[in-house]
Amino acid sequence: MTMQKPLAGIMTFADPREEMYESMDWLKDFLRDSHNGLINQLKKKADLIDGKVNYSIKESKENVKRLIKDGMESLILHVSAWTFPSMPLLAANMAKFSGIPSILYGSGGLSGLTATKGALEEVGIKVKVIWGNLKKITDFLNAASVQSKLRGMTLGLFGGLSMGIITGTIDLAQWQKKFGIIIEHIGQVEIIREAEKVSQDSVQSFINWMNDNFKELIYDGKYVTDETLEKQVRCYLATKNLIKRYDLDFAALKCQPELSDHYVNQCLTPTFLNDPFDAEGLKNCMVCSCETDANGALTMQILKILSGGKPTLFMDILLESIRKKLVVCGNCGGSSTWWANRSDDPVINLKSVTYGPHIHGKAGGGAIHYISAPAEKVTWARIARIDGKHVMYIIPSTIPELTEKQINKILNLAPQLKAWPLTFIKVECDLKELIQEYPSQHVHLVEGDYTSDLVETCELLGIEPRIRGP
Structure with missing residues (x-):
């Protein structure tokens, strides 16, 4: 009996302004660690495709295309600090056009998370916002896997x-x-x-x-x-x-x-x-x-x-x-x-x-x-x-x-x-x-x-x- 896990993509979104990392030299390490930490916490429950930390619209577009091509059944939009909401919005929209649902997860400050939620709602993309509750993420990944496999x-x-x-x-x-x-x-x-x-x-x-x-x-x-x-x-x-x-x-x-x-x-x-x-x-x-x-x-x-x-x-x-x-x-x-x-x-x-x-x-x-x-x-x-x-x-x-x-x-x-x-x-x-x-x-x-x-x-x-x- 082969036990199957859901297949999910995970993308973390960052502030595209380079000067932010000059004044806060710890920020890139924080984004990388929060991204990798989330992967490590979820990998026992799901097979994950790494969509990386994204610092631009171009990177967001390239990575979500790769995740779609690799067969992800759902997409985790991870926002742990401020980001331009247009970046996760683009990823969620491209996933939606491929019939792939997204979930919005926050693990740090709330401004980028709430701004992204508002942007998604503006264009009619309904997502759940999860903050700090990994069980709710795995429930969603399992459900999305059912929808995809059916x-x-x-x-x-x-x-x-x-x-x-x-x-x-x-x-x-x-x-x-x-x-x-x-x-x-x-x-x-x-x-x-x-x-x-x-x-x-x-x-x-x-x-x-x-x-x-x-x-x-x-x-x-x-x-x-x-x-x-x-x-x-x-x-x-x-x-x-x-x-x-x-x-x-x-x-x-x-x-x-x-x-x-x-x-x-x-x-x-x-x-x-x-x-x-x-x-x-x-x-x-x-x-x-x-x-x-x-x-x-x-x-x-x-x-x-x-x-x-x-x-x-x-x-x-x-x-x-x-x-x-x-x-x-x-x-x-x-x-x-x-x-x-x-x-x-x-x-x-x-x-x-x-x-x-x-x-x-x-x-x-x-x-x-x-x-x-x-x-x-x-x-x-x-x-x-x-x-x-x-x-x-x-x-x-x-x-x-x-x-x-x-x-x-x-x-x-x-x-x-x-x-x-x-x-x-x-x-x-x-x-x-x-x-x-x-x-x-x-x-x-x-x-x-x-x-x-x-x-x-x-x-x-x-x-x-x-x-x-x-």
């Missing part, structure tokens, strides 16, 4: 509307205009056709790997047979091939009811696409939502980018305990197994994962079962479209550690809970109010607290953030 991405939709779940549907033109994302519709028949081409050696090698690493593979002779498992593996490998062929960046898969009733359920596909590993070795996670939930896939893709590539989780809200502020979530057959123990080593994760009979789907096939490991911090998020406008629910949460008695009590509430992957989420908000207003049955998680990053991301993407937390 532009030009392709979402592959395998199949159409699933089971009438309209909350996963989107306006293709709106997505292209707002996010820069292209939609590729692919018929599910392509999965079947491609599955038939997968070599028997590849299929058997994958099944052997599952046998060697899963806690248990349970065959019941009805839902799970040698034939249905082989079909499921073929479909996963086929979908991997199709993703490569169509050059997809993330995906959403219908499955129900056509494939689950007339071919085989697709539970292994979202399971292993979202994992950082499979039988072929370590890999980058490929976001794939179930039930062609495009809004869910976009939420997961944003969480993946913000976290540097971590596996994301796709589940349904199943049960709740208002008193304990606990939500029981599960997926009807497949979710990233990484969450079982949150290790990039499949041996460690899969020893807690069972593959066994599904409880629905006429064509048969297995489901995976595990219980997500406790986590001190997770971020629950969901993009929705309410009356044509995008909102994002952002819910900082935890995965608590439950006793074996508590877990068994939950598992005995419904038979499917023993067949599906499960996650127990504890929220800090009013759970009753959250359930009343939450706009979907689908839940999306990433490990860690990305609340402030998501708020910045929503601001850049034109999404209304709705934080539900303490």
Whole structure:
């Protein structure tokens, strides 16, 4: 799993009058040190392109052109002393024409900072002014990286509307205009056709790997047979091939009811696409939502980018305990197994994962079962479209550690809970109010607290953030 950081340019702006440095011979050292100091403080959180200390319009123009050419996703306008506001204004304007947002950061006197802010506003460039708070800078850099990376991405939709779940549907033109994302519709028949081409050696090698690493593979002779498992593996490998062929960046898969009733359920596909590993070795996670939930896939893709590539989780809200502020979530057959123990080593994760009979789907096939490991911090998020406008629910949460008695009590509430992957989420908000207003049955998680990053991301993407937390 390759962890990716945002790519940002940083330019410091100085007073172009040479006589200033004759009367204040310490000033150039101060500007250089403040510039290098900011780079050193940020380099653990971002990959930085050095735009240098700029002493003229000419230098500003040359350096911002170089930063744009080198692929910066955002631009830090650093003002630590007086400068001519026309210099950072030029840089910000050139970045804006290339679709690159800027942030204005001050680390010294305020006159140059405030004068620059006013100049930017005069020409309609909206920027945040940050003074001394590096966390806010990194939030912005992460958000700008999301915006930049989404532009030009392709979402592959395998199949159409699933089971009438309209909350996963989107306006293709709106997505292209707002996010820069292209939609590729692919018929599910392509999965079947491609599955038939997968070599028997590849299929058997994958099944052997599952046998060697899963806690248990349970065959019941009805839902799970040698034939249905082989079909499921073929479909996963086929979908991997199709993703490569169509050059997809993330995906959403219908499955129900056509494939689950007339071919085989697709539970292994979202399971292993979202994992950082499979039988072929370590890999980058490929976001794939179930039930062609495009809004869910976009939420997961944003969480993946913000976290540097971590596996994301796709589940349904199943049960709740208002008193304990606990939500029981599960997926009807497949979710990233990484969450079982949150290790990039499949041996460690899969020893807690069972593959066994599904409880629905006429064509048969297995489901995976595990219980997500406790986590001190997770971020629950969901993009929705309410009356044509995008909102994002952002819910900082935890995965608590439950006793074996508590877990068994939950598992005995419904038979499917023993067949599906499960996650127990504890929220800090009013759970009753959250359930009343939450706009979907689908839940999306990433490990860690990305609340402030998501708020910045929503601001850049034109999404209304709705934080539900303490």
